Amino acid sequence: MVCVYLPGRDKCIDNSFNKMKKSHSLFSSGNLLGLELRNKIIRSGCFEGMSQGGDVTDKLIEHHREVAAGGAAMTTVAYCSVSFDGRAFENEIWMRKEIIPDLHKLTDTVHNEGAAASIQLGHCGYFASKKVIKKTPVGASRKFNLFRLSYCREMTKDDIEEKVEDFGRAAAMAKQAGFDAVEVHAGHGYLLSQFISPYTNHRNDKYGGSVENRMRFPVEIIKRIRKYVGNNFPILVKMNQYDGIKDGLQIKEAVEVAKYFEKAGADALIPSCGFTSKTPFYMLRGNVPIKEMVSNQNDIFMKAGLTLFGKFMVEEVPFDKLFLADGARRIKDAVSIPVIYIGGAVSLTDMENIIDEGFKFIQMGRATIRDPQFVNKLKNGEVTESDCDHCNRCVAAMDAGGVYCVTHKEEERLTPNPNDIKFSTN
Ligand SMILES: Cc1cc2nc3c(=O)[nH]c(=O)nc-3n(C[C@H](O)[C@H](O)[C@H](O)COP(=O)(O)O)c2cc1C
Incomplete structure (x- = not known):
């Protein structure tokens, strides 16, 4: 093997011409509306479950510091509700001026590790928990939510204006807190997605019916944020x-939908899939950890429901590498703004190909939960693929004190500490 040292790479790597060209692209800097990112890999919003009482904790800050130190170009603080009534769990942050100093601590910490920070802004809509928000959840149309065992009420025009303003103000606070970007959650069956989807939007006014009408609320939100x-x-x-x-x-x-977002002024799209209240594991693929979800469930009715009907309530969809590539390509070809690939990007070759195809960045979730150093290891040539096995027990863990790779913890327990090994002289 002939060794070459590429800019931004610390280790000797195989130097076939193609590999040089591609690797250079994945690990060279990229630009998003003037925001310079050190490489093309962004940690996706993966709910951390580390914000007890809706606060920014040291654990949350350390979690994102680790991801930033692990080489990601930008880390995304997951699901932050734009208002108190957009929460599904007690441990979800809602944006308010009192937490700006703590959020600033988080962004400073991430910046000190050389990465940028983004925050995902959303609202659960009909998926919000009545117990948590202490009132009836709102949605595009009145609808029963099986996971919450409650109905929501249809949003009025005043509610719509209030939420549009909530998104705008939340984004302004995020900017004040030092974030480099915001990520509007318009997928996964959350409030914006509930307006976009014909499954949840049955309105007869200008916010329902055609795609143009169903996009009106999300478009108003993007414009207000701008x-x-x-x-x-x-x-x-x-x-x-x-x-x-x-x-x-x-x-x-x-x-x-993608074209409407582009026209409204979005700077990049991340095409994911799934509906949290119906098909929660579509966006992930792989194993559904029913046993762990049951044992972490505090709500007695949900515990019973999941035990009895979990297999029917939560569909299992097999994991494939790059499982969202086909649809992502169609969206990329239809818009001129950058499209960020997400979903099963786990191998170096796949990631290089995705960037070469014209995706501007890659978002990555589980590979960086499995190993926060994964991006550095890829860059240094120490690994070429994530060893995450998509057991998805990290999803159950986020409800039990904070997300982590359960498999990794088990491996640590099985590996004896050399200091603990005692040699007998007999
Ligand atoms: C533990 C966990 C929590 C997640 N929480 C969120 C979330 O809060 N918001 C979101 O948009 N996606 C969430 N996701 C989905 C990921 O961002 C990503 O879309 C998905 O894991 C597919 O990417 P991957 O194959 O690289 O993991 C979560 C995924 C995991 C594993």
Whole structure:
């Protein structure tokens, strides 16, 4: 093997011409509306479960410091509700001025490790928990939520205006807290997705019916955010390619949805999939950890429901590498703004190919939960693929004190500490 040292690479690597060209692209810097990112890999929003009482904890800050130190170009603080009534769990942050100093601590910490920081802004809509928000959840249309065992009420025009303003103000506070970008959650069956999806939107007014009407609320939100954050602050949008439900959003309409987001002023799109209240493991693929979900469940009714009907309530979909590539390509070809690939990007070759195809960045979730140093290890040539086995027990862990790789912890327990090994002289 002939060794070459590429800019940004610390180790000797194989130097076939193709590999040089591609690796250089994945690990060279990229630009998002003037925001310079050190490489093309962004940690996706993976709910941390580390914000007890809705606060920014030291554990949350350390979690993102680790991801930043592990080489990601930008880390995304997951699901932050734009208002108190957009929460599904007690341990979800909602944006308010009192937490700006603590959020600033988080962004400073991430910046000190050389990465940028983004925050995912959303609202659960009909998936919000009545117990947590202490009132009836709101949604595009009145709908029963099996996971919450409650109905929501249909949003009025005043509610819509209030939420549009909540998104704008939340983004302004994020910018004030030192974030480099915001990511609007318009997928996974959350409030914006509930307006976009024909499965949840049955309105007869100008916010329901055609794609144009179903996009009106999300479009108003993007425009309001822009008004608050100005022209030079990146607005990313995580949207659905499809909901994974027969009557839900399909890829053909999602292409139109993408164009509306582009026209509204979004700076980048992240095409994901799935509907949390219906097909929660579509966006992940792999094993459904029912046993762990049951044991971490505090709500007695949900515990009983999951024990008895979990296998029917939560569909298992096998994991494939790059499982969202086909739809993501269709969206990329339909818009001129950058498209960020997400979903099963676990091998170096796949990631290089995705960037060479024209995706501007890659978002990565579980590979960095499995090993926060994964990006550095890829860059240094220590590994070429993540060894995450998609057991998805990290998803159950986030409800039991904070997300971590359960397999990794088990491996640590099985590996004896050399200091603990005692040699007998007999
Ligand atoms: C533990 C965990 C929590 C997640 N929480 C969120 C979330 O809060 N918001 C979101 O948009 N996606 C969430 N996701 C989905 C990921 O961002 C990503 O879309 C998905 O894991 C597919 O990417 P991957 O194959 O690289 O893991 C979560 C995923 C995991 C594993």
